[in-house]
Amino acid sequence: SAEQVGGGSGGSAVSDTNGQYTLTGLGTGSYVVEFSDPSGYHQTLYYNGKSTSASADTVAVTAGQSASGIDGTLQSAGRITGTVLDAGSNDPITGVSVSVYDSQDHSVGAVSSDAQGAYETGALPPGTYEVGFDGSGTGKYGKQFYNGKATLALADPITVTGGATTGQIDSHLIALPTNQSPPTISGTPLDGNVLTEAHGTWTGSPASYGYQW
Numbered sequence: 001s002a003e004q005v006g007g008g009s010g011g012s013a014v015s016d017t018n019g020q021y022t023l024t025g026l027g028t029g030s031y032v033v034e035f036s037d038p039s040g041y042h043q044t045l046y047y048n049g050k051s052t053s054a055s056a057d058t059v060a061v062t063a064g065q066s067a068s069g070i071d072g073t074l075q076s077a078g079r080i081t082g083t084v085l086d087a088g089s090n091d092p093i094t095g096v097s098v099s100v101y102d103s104q105d106h107s108v109g110a111v112s113s114d115a116q117g118a119y120e121t122g123a124l125p126p127g128t129y130e131v132g133f134d135g136s137g138t139g140k141y142g143k144q145f146y147n148g149k150a151t152l153a154l155a156d157p158i159t160v161t162g163g164a165t166t167g168q169i170d171s172h173l174i175a176l177p178t179n180q181s182p183p184t185i186s187g188t189p190l191d192g193n194v195l196t197e198a199h200g201t202w203t204g205s206p207a208s209y210g211y212q213w
Contacts, residue, residue, distance in 0.1 A: 002031040005058055030058040035072035040123045041163050042074035049073070076162030077123035082169035084113040084133055092117025093141065093173060097134040103127060105152055126162045130155035133171040141173040148172065177204040 001012035002023050010031065015021040033047040033056070046056035047070055061067050084096045096113040100121055108129075113119045130152055135141025145155035146169055160166050180201040187195040199209055 001034050001036075002026060002059070002061075003034070003053075005030040005032060026061050026063070028061060028063045030060055032056045033059055033070055033072075035074055037074060037077075037123070040079050040120075041077055043077045043123050043125060045072045045074055047072060075125065077125055078160040078162055079124060079165045080121045080129065080131060080158060080160060080169050081165055081167045082119060082131075082171070084117045084119065084135075084171045084173060087172040087174045090172075093135060093138065095135075095138050096141070096171075096173070097137060098171075099132045099134065100124065101130045101132065101152060101155075103129070103157075105130070124160045126160055128157045128159055131158060131169055133173060135173050140175050142176055144171055144173055146171065175204055177202045177206045 001010065003010040004027070006029075008029060009025075009027065011023045011026055013021045013023045032053050034044065034053065035046070036042075036044040043051075045051070046053055047059060048057040049072075050056040059067055059070055080100065082098075084093045084098070085091065086093055092113070092115070094113055094115050094117065096117075096119075097110055098113060098119045098121070099110040100108050102108050108124070109122055111119050111121055131146040132143065132152060132155070133145070134143045136143065144150070145152055146158065147156040148171075149155045158166055158169055180203065183200040184198045185195050186198070187193055189195065197211070199206075
């Protein structure tokens with residue numbers, strides 16, 4: 001596809017079986033050309049071998065004339081897919097932020113789980129990755145890393161291969177405890193007296209409690 005610098009009309013085309021393409025109907029101006037594979041098995045590229053539209057070399061076009069040799073060589077890529085489920089009910093969870101981290105623990109992209117709890121990343125270069133699942137936006141779940149790990153440092157690595165989907169990278173999130181009746185303190189608050197605390201009632205059967213006076 002081609003997008004005119006500064007706004008204006010652009011255009012798009014699909015490459016043929018020989019990898020050739022022709023963009024027609026472009027007016028005079030400078031354009032940013034993007035090469036992308038809708039299958040997700042190649043990395044998106046901008047002319048001239050650039051990874052972002054901001055860094056792309058622009059292509060000068062004159063109406064009625066051809067600008068040839070505007071080629072792109074796409075590198076193979078893979079994807080990660082999976083499902084986010086409630087650990088107790090096994091129901092799908094929508095709206096969970098799924099983040100992908102490279103081998104240097106840098107975030108390289110994020111998507112959200114859909115109504116079926118499913119997610120699919122964008123194109124990823126072949127390599128090793130970690131995946132994090134953040135349910136805080138749902139107001140009911142916390143954060144977890146694959147495979148059921150509490151921190152990114154402990155996350156199980158995931159291998160992505162070019163031209164393939166690495167599937168079943170799932171998460172089973174535990175619902176955060178919610179209070180149903182407040183904690184109480186009973187007794188006479190005098191020096192030397194013992195006060196008694198009751199935890200109140202919580203969902204999720206918390207294993208421990210914290211106290212703050």
